[in-house]
Structure formats: C-alpha cells, structure tokens
Amino acid sequence: MTSMRYLPHTPEDIAAMLKAVGIDSLEGLFGHIPEDCRRKEALNIPESLTEWELNDHIDTLAGNMAVSPEYKVFMGAGSYEHYVPSAVSFLLGRSEFVTAYTPYQPEMSQGTLQAIYEYQTLTSRLLGMEVANASQYDGASALAEAMLMAIRVSRKKTVAVSRAVHPLYRRVLETYLKPTDLEIRELPYLSDGTTDLSPLKDMDDLGGLAVQSPNFLGCMENLADIKQTLQNKKALLVVCFSEPLAYGLYKNPGQCGADIACGEGQSLGIPRSFGGPALGMFASKMKYVRNMPGRLVGQTVDLDGKRGHVLTLATREQHIRREKATSNICTNHSLCALAAVMYMATLGGSGFKELARLNYDKSEYFKAAIKQAGFKLPFSRATFNEFVVEFPAGFKKTYQRLLKKKIIAGFPLDGFYPELKNHYLLCVTETMHKEDLDNLVQEISS
Amino acid sequence: MKETLGTTGLVFNEPLLWEKGKKGRSGFSLPRRDVEKHAIDEKLEGDGPDFPDLSEVDIVRHYTRLSQWNFSVDSGMYPLGSCTMKYNPKTNERQSAQPGFALAHPLLPRRLSQGVLKLMFELEQYLTEITGMDATTLQPAAGAHGELTGMLLFYAYHKSKGTPRSKIIVPDTAHGTNPASASLCGYRSILVKSNERGVLSPQAVAEIMDEDTAGIMVTNPNTLGLFEENIKAVSDIVHARGGLVYGDGANMNAIMGIVNMGDLGIDVLHLNLHKTFSSPHGGGGPGAGPVCVRKHLEPFLPVPRVVNKNGKYELSEDFPDSIGKLHAFYGNVGVMIRAYSYILSMGPAGLKKVSQLAVLNAAYIKDNLKGTFHLPYDRPCMHECVFSDKLQEPYKVTTLDIVKRLMDYGFHPPTIYFPLVVSGAIMIEPTETESKEDIDLFIESLKAIAKEAQDQPELLHAAPRKTKRRRLDETSAARKPCLSG
Numbered sequence: 032m033t034s035m036r037y038l039p040h041t042p043e044d045i046a047a048m049l050k051a052v053g054i055d056s057l058e059g060l061f062g063h064i065p066e067d068c069r070r071k072e073a074l075n076i077p078e079s080l081t082e083w084e085l086n087d088h089i090d091t092l093a094g095n096m097a098v099s100p101e102y103k104v105f106m107g108a109g110s111y112e113h114y115v116p117s118a119v120s121f122l123l124g125r126s127e128f129v130t131a132y133t134p135y136q137p138e139m140s141q142g143t144l145q146a147i148y149e150y151q152t153l154t155s156r157l158l159g160m161e162v163a164n165a166s167q168y169d170g171a172s173a174l175a176e177a178m179l180m181a182i183r184v185s186r187k188k189t190v191a192v193s194r195a196v197h198p199l200y201r202r203v204l205e206t207y208l209k210p211t212d213l214e215i216r217e218l219p220y221l222s223d224g225t226t227d228l229s230p231l232k233d234m235d236d237l238g239g240l241a242v243q244s245p246n247f248l249g250c251m252e253n254l255a256d257i258k259q260t261l262q263n264k265k266a267l268l269v270v271c272f273s274e275p276l277a278y279g280l281y282k283n284p285g286q287c288g289a290d291i292a293c294g295e296g297q298s299l300g301i302p303r304s305f306g307g308p309a310l311g312m313f314a315s316k317m318k319y320v321r322n323m324p325g326r327l328v329g330q331t332v333d334l335d336g337k338r339g340h341v342l343t344l345a346t347r348e349q350h351i352r353r354e355k356a357t358s359n360i361c362t363n364h365s366l367c368a369l370a371a372v373m374y375m376a377t378l379g380g381s382g383f384k385e386l387a388r389l390n391y392d393k394s395e396y397f398k399a400a401i402k403q404a405g406f407k408l409p410f411s412r413a414t415f416n417e418f419v420v421e422f423p424a425g426f427k428k429t430y431q432r433l434l435k436k437k438i439i440a441g442f443p444l445d446g447f448y449p450e451l452k453n454h455y456l457l458c459v460t461e462t463m464h465k466e467d468l469d470n471l472v473q474e475i476s477s
Numbered sequence: 478m479k480e481t482l483g484t485t486g487l488v489f490n491e492p493l494l495w496e497k498g499k500k501g502r503s504g505f506s507l508p509r510r511d512v513e514k515h516a517i518d519e520k521l522e523g524d525g526p527d528f529p530d531l532s533e534v535d536i537v538r539h540y541t542r543l544s545q546w547n548f549s550v551d552s553g554m555y556p557l558g559s560c561t562m563k564y565n566p567k568t569n570e571r572q573s574a575q576p577g578f579a580l581a582h583p584l585l586p587r588r589l590s591q592g593v594l595k596l597m598f599e600l601e602q603y604l605t606e607i608t609g610m611d612a613t614t615l616q617p618a619a620g621a622h623g624e625l626t627g628m629l630l631f632y633a634y635h636k637s638k639g640t641p642r643s644k645i646i647v648p649d650t651a652h653g654t655n656p657a658s659a660s661l662c663g664y665r666s667i668l669v670k671s672n673e674r675g676v677l678s679p680q681a682v683a684e685i686m687d688e689d690t691a692g693i694m695v696t697n698p699n700t701l702g703l704f705e706e707n708i709k710a711v712s713d714i715v716h717a718r719g720g721l722v723y724g725d726g727a728n729m730n731a732i733m734g735i736v737n738m739g740d741l742g743i744d745v746l747h748l749n750l751h752k753t754f755s756s757p758h759g760g761g762g763p764g765a766g767p768v769c770v771r772k773h774l775e776p777f778l779p780v781p782r783v784v785n786k787n788g789k790y791e792l793s794e795d796f797p798d799s800i801g802k803l804h805a806f807y808g809n810v811g812v813m814i815r816a817y818s819y820i821l822s823m824g825p826a827g828l829k830k831v832s833q834l835a836v837l838n839a840a841y842i843k844d845n846l847k848g849t850f851h852l853p854y855d856r857p858c859m860h861e862c863v864f865s866d867k868l869q870e871p872y873k874v875t876t877l878d879i880v881k882r883l884m885d886y887g888f889h890p891p892t893i894y895f896p897l898v899v900s901g902a903i904m905i906e907p908t909e910t911e912s913k914e915d916i917d918l919f920i921e922s923l924k925a926i927a928k929e930a931q932d933q934p935e936l937l938h939a940a941p942r943k944t945k946r947r948r949l950d951e952t953s954a955a956r957k958p959c960l961s962g
Contacts, residue, residue, distance in 0.1 A: 035827065037564050037755075039912035040834055048913060052840045057833040060840060061735055063857040064704050070737045076603050079824025082568050089818065093577025095592030097585055109805060110583050116505060118533050126551035126757075127544035130565050133761040135557075136890050137951075138881070138944040142547035143760035146540070149494045152961040157526040162960045165761065168618035171805035199805045206779075206801030207625075210632045210641065210662040251521050282523035295805070304573075305593050306583030306806025307618065308763030320958065326761065330962070331954035334947040343954040349621070349657035350895075354666045359657035362619040362751065366759030375528055376494050377536050382505040384525035389508060395515035413518045434586065442584055465511040 101437060103467055107417040107458030108247070108442040109170065109197050109273040110306060111298045113386075114462060119300050119373045128369060133326075133362065137341045138333075144340035147365065148328045150372035157278055157375065158292040159285020160314035164325035166368040167311025167360065170295025171203035174241060174271050176313065176324045176358055177293045178204055181239025181267040182213060183322045183357070184290075190239040191216045191266075193226040195246035197273055198447040204241075224250035224410025224419070228260045237266040243294070244270060244284070245277050247447075248419050249456065250412035254287030267291060267319075274298050275312065277415040279387025291315045300374025301367050310367040321347060324358030386461060390416040394459045397468045401457075404476045409454065417458035419444065419451070422475070426453050433474055440471060481922060482553060482887025485943045491542040493962055498529025504536045546945040547760070548889050554911050554919055558861045558892035558904025559652070559700055561730045561752035566822065569755065569815035578814055583806040587791050593810060594790035598783045600817045601767075607820075607828065608726070608746055609737025610769035614778045616808040620727060623747030623766025624658035624694075626779060627723050629800040630745050630770065631691045632662050633777040634721060637798065646685060646693040646715075648677055650701055650896045652725060655694045664691060671898060675701040675854040679710040686714055692721035697741070698728045700896040700904070701854055702839060702861035712742025721745065721774075729753040730908065731836055731860035734829030744771050750809075754816035765812040779803050834909035835860040838916055842905055845920045849927045853899050861906035865899050874930040874937050876901040881948065882929065882940035886922040 040048075045057065054060055061069065080088065097104070099112065123129075127142060134140030134147075147165045154163035167173040178190045190208075192201055194217050201217075208215060216234060219227045226242050240261060244252035254270065261268055270284035272294035278284075284292035296310035297303065315323055321344065329343035349356040378386060394416045402408055407421040420441070422429070433440045441455035448454070459468065531539070548555070555562035573579070578593055587594065601613040617623040628645075635641045645664040647656050648671055656666040667685055672678040682693065693715050697705040705711070712722045724738050724746035730753045732738075738746050750756050751764030758764065770778065780799045781792035792807070823831065836859055843852065843862035851867035866876040880890030880903065892904040907916055929936050941947065 035830070037566055037910050038827075038830060038834055039910065040837075044913040045834075045837065048837055048841045052837070052844045054840075057830075057837065060833060060836045060857075063706070064736065065706055065709070068704075068706075068709065068736055068741055070609065070735055070740070074734045074825035074828060075606050076825050076828075077821060079827050080821050082822070085568060085572065085818055085821055088821070089572040089575060089814075092592035092596050093575035095595075096577035096581050097589035098576055098580035098582075102589075104582050104585075106582050106584060108584055112580070112582075114508060116533075118504065118537055122537060122540040122544075124570070125540070125544040126565075127547040127549045128540075128760055129570075129757045130550035131547050131760040132555065132557055132560055132562055132758045132889075136548075136880075136884070137949045138941050138946050139548035139884055139889060140546075140760070141945045142543040142545065145491075145493070145546070146543055147761075148960075148962070152493075152495070153526070153528055155961045156528065168622060168763075168809075169805050171802070172618070172622070197805065199802065202802045203805060206629065206803060207661070209801065210629065212663075251518075278523065279525050280517065280523065281521050283526070286523060302579040302811075303582055304579055305581040305585075305590065305810040307804065307809040308811050309805070320960070327958070327960055329954040330959040331950045333949045337946060339946040339949045341949050341951050341954050343951065343960075344958060346955070348653075350653035352657070353653045354656035354660040356653070356657040356660075359621045359625060359654050359661055360619070361621045361652075361654050362749075362758070362762040362764045364618075364759075364763045365761030366757075367763055369760070372494075373536065373540060375526075376531055376539075377504040377533070378528070379498065379503055379505065379530035380526055380528040381500075381530055382503055382507060383528060385507055386505070387525070388514070389510060391517065392510070392512050392515050396512040399515075413521055434589070439582075439585070439589075461508040 102439060103437065104439045105457045105471065106439050106442045108456055109295060110303045111274055111460055112462050113298060113460055115300050116377050119370060119377055122373055123370050129366065134342060137339065141339060144328050146369050146372060148330060148340045150368045151328060153372055153375045154312055155314055157275060157283065158314045159283035160292050161317040162320050163314035164323055164327055166364040167313050167325055168364055169307060169309040169311050170273055171200040173293035173311035173313045174200045175204045175207035177269045177291045178239050178241060180291060180322050180324060181269060184267055184319055185238035185265045187236050187238030187265060188212065189214045189216060189234055189236045191218055191231060191234060191237060193218045193242045195220045195226055195248050196241055196243040196271055197247045224248045224412040225252050228257060231260055237264055239267045239269050241269040241271055243272060245274060245415045248410055249414040249417040250410050251281060258288035274415060276387050276390060279383040280391050296371045299371035301370050308364055308367055310364050310371055322357055325360050326363055389461050393463060394418065397459050400468065400472045404472050416460055417456055420455050420457055422453045422455060424453055429475055438471060483885050483943050488545050488945060489542040491539055494539065495529040495962065497535060498531050500530055502530045502532045504531050504533040553887055554915055555889040556891045556905045556907050558906040559727055561906060561908055563755055563908035564910035565755055565757040566819060569818045572818040573811045573814040591790055594783055596817055597813060598785055598790055600813055603820050604748060604767055605769055607733055608769045609739035610746060611772045612775040612778060613767050613769045615767045615813055616779045616803050617766035617768055618804055618809050619762060619764045620747060620749040620766040621654040621658055622803060623768045624654055625661055626768045626803055627745040627747055628658050628662040628664060630774050630777050631721050633800045634774055635691055642689050642691040644690040646682060646690060649898050650699045651694060651696060652727065655725060675703045676705050677707055677711050679707050679714055682711050683714045686718050686720060688718055690720055692723060694723040694725060696725035696728060698731045698859035701863050702858040703854060703856060704859055708741045716742065727752060728860060731832055733832040735832050739771055744774055750812050750816040755819040756812045756815035763809050763812055765809040831909045838907040838909060838911055842907055842916060842920060846923055849924050861904060863899055864903040866901035869930045872930050872934045874934050876903050878937035878940065879926055882926045882937045883922065884941035885943045888919055888922060
C-alpha cells in the first residue's frame with residue numbers, strides 16, 4: 032500500500048511484537064477500551080494518494096492563488112514581501128533544526144539553543160531593548176501578551192490602545208481580555224495620522240498604553256511625546272510594530288523609551304504563507320524579565336567550564352508554575368525565530384540599514400508620483416514603506432479593473448475604518464521596480 | 478548487544494555570530510537602486526541596528542555547524558512522551574513551500590485565494606471526521622493556544638447561559654498548560670487526583686463538580702499513557718451539572734479511527750498538528766492547535782470561518798456569538814498544509830494503522846522493560862508508557878542520570894519527571910514510525926544502562942560524554958541570567 036512508506040513494520044515484525052506482548056491482533060491492543068467508547072465505522076476521509084498524486088493535487092490548489100511575480104501586490108497591512116536570500120531558505124531547511132523538539136535536553140540541542148540566544152540578542156539590538164524572548168505566535172498574540180504583562184507589572188486595570196494599531200491585533204487583544212475584568216480604552220488618531228493622546232489625562236487606572244510605529248496607517252508615531260505624556264503615570268509604554276525593517280532607518284522603540292516592544296517579525300525572512308506561521312517578537316526592559324511570557328535561552332557553562340546555552344527562568348512558565356504562570360505558551364515559533372536571525376545576520380548591520388533606506392526611498396518616490404498625478408495623501412506624517420492614498424469616489428471600479436490586469440492596488444481601508452471611504456493603504460518594498468510603480472501610477476491616472 | 482548508535486565524530490566549534498563578523502563584509506545581494514535618495518526627518522532617524530557583518534560563507538558555515546550540535550527525528554529515535562515525535566514526511570515540506578501558498582498575502586481578495594481556502598475547508602472537515610466532533614477551527618497557533626481557545630469557548634457558552642462560572646477541574650496528570658490556559662480565562666483550577674489505576678474516578682469528580690464549575694479538562698489517553706476508561710461516566714456527571722468537558726488531544730495519535738472523541742462526551746477538543754499530524758516541531762514550533770467542537774459550541778468558534786457558498790470559498794465574519802479572533806490572520810497555514818498532505822497520504826486505513834502501530838510499539842517497550850525499570854501502573858498502555866527510577870534508587874542513580882546516559886547510546890531521552898504523579902517518571906512515546914530493530918536497540922540500550930547503574934554508576938553520573946557539551950549549569954543560568962550577548 033502506498034500510504035505505508037512511513038510505517039516500517041513488516042507483517043512479520045507485527046506478528047513477532049504482538050506475540051511478545053501476548054495479544055493476538057492489532058485490534059486486540061485496544062481490548063481494554065470499553066466497548067461503548069470504540070468507533071465502529073471506518074474514517075470517512077479520502078483514500079490515500081501516492082506522492083505523485085498528492086503533488087498534482089497540491090499544485091492545482093496552489094495554482095489557484097494570486098502571487099508574485101505573476102501578480103503585482105501593493106499590499107502590506109501586516110504582511111510584507113521581501114526578498115529572502117537563498118542561503119536563508121536553504122539553511123532553514125536543515126532537518127537538524129526542523130525536526131528537533133523544544134530544547135529541553137540542552138546537551139543534545141546546543142544548535143537550537145545557541146541560535147535562539149543569538150536571535151534574542153539581535154532582536155534586543157534591533158528593538159533597542161535589554162531582553163527579548165524566544166518568540167510568540169504572531170504580532171497579535173505578542174501584543175495581547177504585552178498588555179497582560181503591563182497589567183501584571185503595573186497592577187492596574189485599564190489599558191489604552193491606539194486606533195492606529197493594526198485592527199486585527201486589536202481584535203485579538205479584545206478576545207484575550209474578554210473574560211477578565213480589564214478594560215480597553217481606544218485612542219483616536221489625529222488628522223496627521225498619529226495617535227491622539229488627549230484622552231489619556233482622564234485615565235487614572237492606566238496600566239499600559241499600546242501604540243504601533245510605523246502604525247497601521249503607515250505613519251511614524253511621535254514616541255518621544257508619548258513617553259513624555261506617560262511620565263507621571265504608572266503605565267508601561269508598549270510599542271508595537273508589523274514592519275521591523277523600519278528600525279533600520281528610524282529610531283527603535285527602546286531609544287524612544289518603550290518598556291515593552293512587540294510585534295510581527297514576518298518581514299525578516301519569513302514567507303507570507305497566507306498569514307502564518309509568522310513570528311511574534313517580544314522584548315522588554317531587564318527589570319521586568321520575571322514578568323515576561325515565553326521561553327528564554329540563557330548562557331551558562333558545562334561541567335568542563337565550556338560555554339553553552341540552556342532554557343532558563345522556567346519558574347515563570349506553565350510547566351513549573353502551572354496556574355500561576357506568566358503565560359500558557361509552550362510551543363512557540365522557534366523555527367521562525369531562526370529564520371529571522373539568519374536573515375538579520377545575512378543582511379548584517381550595513382545591509383539592514385541600506386535595505387531599509389531603499390524601501391523608504393522607493394516608497395517616497397511612489398508617494399511623490401501619486402501626489403503629482405493628482406491624488407490625495409491625507410496623512411502628513413513621515414512613513415516607511417506604506418502610506419494611505421485617498422482616491423476619488425468610484426475608485427473601486429478602477430481597483431477591480433486592475434485586478435484583471437493582475438495588479439492589487441493596495442488594501443481598502445473602509446472595512447476597518449468606515450470613515451476612510453476610498454482610502455487605500457499602499458505598500459512598496461524592494462521587490463517592486465521603478466517600472467512597476469510608474470505603471471501603477473499610469474494605470475490609476477488613466 | 479550490537480554496536481551502539483551513539484558515537485563521537487568530528488564536530489566543529491563555532492563562536493557566537495558577533496564574535497566572527499568583520500565590518501565591510503556582506504552576505505546580502507542588495508537589490509538594485511532604481512530611485513533617488515529622498516530626504517528623511519532627522520528627528521526620527523536612527524542609527525540602524527548593531528548587527529555583525531558577515532559573508533554568505535560565514536553564515537552558511539555558522540548554521541551548518543550549529544545544526545550539527547542538534548539531535549533531531551531525522552537523526553534518530555526521539556521518544557519524548559506526550560510529544561509524538563514521529564517522522565516528518567518530506568513531501569509535506571514540498572507542498573507547503575509551493576509559491577502559490579508560501580507567497581500568498583493573507584488579505585488577498587477571496588476569489589484570488591480559492592486554493593488555500595479550499596484546502597482549509599477540507600482540512601476542517603477531515604479533522605472533524607477523525608475526532609468524531611461536529612465542527613473545527615484551524616486558527617489556534619499551538620496546543621496551548623488551542624486550550625486558550627477552548628477555555629474562551631467554555632466562558633462564552635456559560636455566559637450565554639447566564640453566568641461564566643469560576644472554577645475548572647483539572648486532573649493531577651494534566652499538562653501544565655491546562656491550568657495555565659484556564660487561569661487566562663479567570664478560571665480557578667481545582668485539582669482532582671487520579672485513582673490507584675491511574676485514571677479518573679467518577680466519584681472523585683462527582684464530589685467536586687458543582688454549578689459554579691465550568692467543566693473539566695481531560696487528556697485522553699492520559700499522560701500515564703492510559704485510556705480514561707470512566708470518561709463517559711465522568712462526562713455524564715459534568716454535563717448533569719451544566720458543565721462542559723474539554724479534551725486535550727495531545728495524545729490523539731493513539732486513537733485515530735479507534736475512538737470518536739465526540740462519543741465520549743467531550744464538548745471541545747484541541748489537536749496538535751505538530752504531533753499527531755506529522756508537521757515538524759521546528760525546535761519549538763511553529764505548530765498548530767485546531768479546536769474541534771460539538772454542535773452546541775459551534776456558534777462560539779473564532780472568526781473568520783471558511784464557508785463554502787455554491788462552490789466558492791469565503792471567509793465569513795457572520796457569527797455574532799463568536800469569541801473573536803485568536804490570530805492576526807487565520808492561523809498557521811503552512812502547518813495546515815503539511816497536516817492536510819499527511820492525511821491525504823495516509824488515507825483512512827493508514828491513519829488507523831498509525832494508531833495501532835503507535836500502541837504496539839509502546840506496549841512492546843513496556844513489556845520488554847518491565848522488571849528492568851519500575852512500572853508504577855502495570856496495565857495495558859496506549860501510545861506511551863511511564864516507568865520510574867525506583868529500582869535504581871539503591872545505586873543512587875536517578876532518572877536524570879539514566880536519560881543522560883541514554884544520549885551516549887545515541888537516543889534522545891524520553892520525557893522525564895512528568896507526569897508529576899509518578900516520582901522520577903520516565904515517559905516513553907516511541908511513535909509508529911520507529912522500526913522493530915530500532916526499538917529493540919533502544920530496549921537493549923536501556924537494559925545495558927540499568928546494568929551500568931548497578932555496576933558502574935559513575936558512568937551515569939558523568940553522562941553524557943559524547944555530546945557537544947556535558948551537563949550544563951542550569952542553576953547559575955537562572956540565578957544570574959545572561960539572556961543576550
């Protein structure tokens with residue numbers, strides 16, 4: 032049978048093993064399960080496919096998707112297209128990394144452990160923070176865990192979240208907090224595309240404030256002012272992000288006074304994969320480390336005094352603390368963290384900076400061209416590689432026409448922000464050529 | 478015995494990344510600049526990250542050497558109990574890497590993402606059928622995330638009936654994630670002890686189940702590798718008081734095609750696609766933790782849900798009672814593709830065979846090692862068996878010593894010191910993908926170690942010797958944390 036290539040047992044093996052355990056058939060192995068608990072009918076799923084049939088089937092499904100290079104996708108909104116060096120994909124495929132478990136036995140897992148230690152280090156440097164964990168699931172769950180941590184540290188009951196934080200992250204935060212007695216207060220955004228801090232002055236019980244920078248509207252928040260506003264409050268400043276490449280160009284969250292920096296790391300060498308698996312990046316100040324969620328790798332020595340790495344500070348975690356743990360997270364996104372550190376290391380400090388600048392310059396070129404073509408850029412604030420354009424009423428038709436030409440002209444914002452009718456969020460990374468940008472401007476102008 | 482698997486060979490030392498960089502090197506082919514530089518707001522501009530600069534060769538050697546310090550399923554048997562470290566088929570990697578999936582933007586217009594939506598829709602159906610439940614969400618990103626989803630479902634269900642209740646019953650054999658997930662939803666865990674047979678007794682549950690208890694979290698088969706034979710009676714007791722039954726499906730590998738979770742009275746069940754459904758564990762994820770429910774909980778499932786409207790697949794938000802969203806997008810699609818490919822490769826007979834052979838392998842190990850190691854619950858096991866270090870106590874040899882020595886023999890250690898109900902537990906889950914020869918060698922190795930424990934205990938105390946590093950000082954790592962370099 033074709034399906035059995037992962038099952039090494041020959042009929043003779045099975046017979047010998049059954050004999051050894053004193054049972055006469057495979058069915059008999061389940062004889063101790065009460066009769067009324069046993070399934071009578073066979074599983075009603077498709078019959079097994081050969082490897083070659085499966086390839087054909089999957090190719091058909093995967094062929095029914097709109098992806099580059101066939102399509103030009105000017106859409107970011109929390110998921111970004113960047114070139115991934117072959118060396119990264121190739122190394123990430125090494126099965127010593129891929130098929131290992133969480134490194135509970137450090138003597139046999141030094142590869143994963145050192146790599147995650149390096150990920151923690153480069154992440155701390157990128158975000159300007161003192162300590163980063165080994166990963167969360169995605170940007171959204173990282174934000175939710177950050178707000179829970181802010182509450183643990185501050186012992187307050189209210190968190191404030193900017194409306195310019197990714198709308199889907201905010202929904203996940205709401206889901207996490209729903210069964211608790213914690214309150215989420217939303218801060219509106221101003222006409223320049225940054226967060227309106229004025230409602231903060233009436234919030235006495237504030238434990239944490241979350242802003243995203245660059246925010247969902249593409250704008251860089253004025254983090255220095257925000258930090259200033261929080262000065263006399265106990266609240267922790269949580270700076271969230273969905274495009275960490277921006278910190279190759281702009282000041283990082285740590286430099287701006289963030290207590291926790293968290294967000295999505297998909298941008299760093301991880302394929303988009305329809306939204307997952309991605310990478311929840313999470314970092315904070317060292318003084319809060321015992322309140323952090325997630326796994327941490329630390330450096331130590333072995334019996335011979337040689338440097339090595341282990342999972343550490345486990346007393347925060349569910350398998351030791353059980354109901355008193357800082358989080359329930361167990362399996363995280365280790366392999367995605369590995370992809371990110373390989374990507375960061377491959378670019379290096381110089382490459383990271385140059386790539387960030389290229390994203391910015393392309394985006395600025397595109398902005399200028401769109402503006403020159405007579406379209407409105409409603410938000411004046413500085414952006415990185417995405418920005419909002421207000422198109423004339425009826426642009427929907429043009430958008431549909433462009434889809435037929437295999438161009439996805441940004442992400443329509445009215446679903447998340449009903450007040451932003453005809454507003455689209457456009458993204459340009461290094462993967463877009465000048466001709467692609469010129470072509471789109473021409474198309475929307477005609 | 479034959480030659481042991483474990484040996485020593487030439488492995489390389491490799492410094493930390495930033496100990497080998499040199500300014501002026503680069504490992505990246507910078508995309509061509511075809512636009513001018515634009516001015517930037519100086520107040521916002523930063524210095525860029527302080528990363529080392531390395532060449533591509535530096536990077537490739539670095540990670541190749543690091544990878545060689547890891548043990549993995551592809552190198553050998555990895556019998557971690559409750560972790561189901563089965564072989565990860567390579568065709569699954571090919572499928573999930575198809576550009577149509579790997580490059581797909583999650584917010585693509587729906588008609589341009591029909592392929593992946595169809596796959597997700599069908600995977601939900603297959604998982605629903607395999608578990609014998611009524612509906613499935615694929616959104617949770619890991620097992621513990623699935624548990625959280627389950628607890629949110631409990632909360633939403635009870636709230637819809639009036640009050641969310643405040644307590645949850647958790648057996649003493651439960652995974653640590655269970656109580657941690659429950660407390661995220663404000664539930665206080667009430668411990669129930671398993672009986673002398675290692676399973677739940679209906680009486681013990683009846684004594685603590687009340688109208689303020691939201692339900693019970695049960696792992697079945699449990700972490701002792703035993704089938705919870707009273708599960709139906711336990712479910713009846715919980716249901717009679719208006720509670721719900723949560724099934725931790727971490728151990729689903731034992732019962733595919735054998736038991737319908739829905740028939741046992743389980744209302745909510747999470748699966749680990751990175752255990753039962755063969756997607757690789759990645760050194761700690763990404764996994765995926767789909768949640769299957771019975772009909773009465775379906776309205777509360779996370780959104781968006783994949784729906785089929787006249788042959789067109791859509792993502793629908795139109796479920797007003799939904800608990801909301803657990804993931805920015807739809808979950809770990811790349812992992813779903815692997816699980817889908819696995820299910821289609823195995824087919825109905827194949828999946829049942831998987832469970833039969835997983836149980837056969839565990840039973841064979843249990844019977845062969847009984848007597849060599851103490852077997853606290855000498856009963857028919859499912860896909861894993863739990864021993865202890867009690868027989869080695871006179872030689873001052875512990876579980877930790879035994880499994881560290883096992884490394885020198887070329888095997889990854891089993892799960893140790895868990896479940897907590899067995900002191901010095903050694904929890905072995907071989908999975909179905911290990912051959913009789915490899916299992917025989919594993920048994921022989923453990924027998925040889927038991928003999929060494931008697932004759933040369935110092936060998937065990939000093940183990941491992943053949944690994945890249947010897948035992949590491951975890952105490953000082955925790956006392957003076959050094960978490961970045």
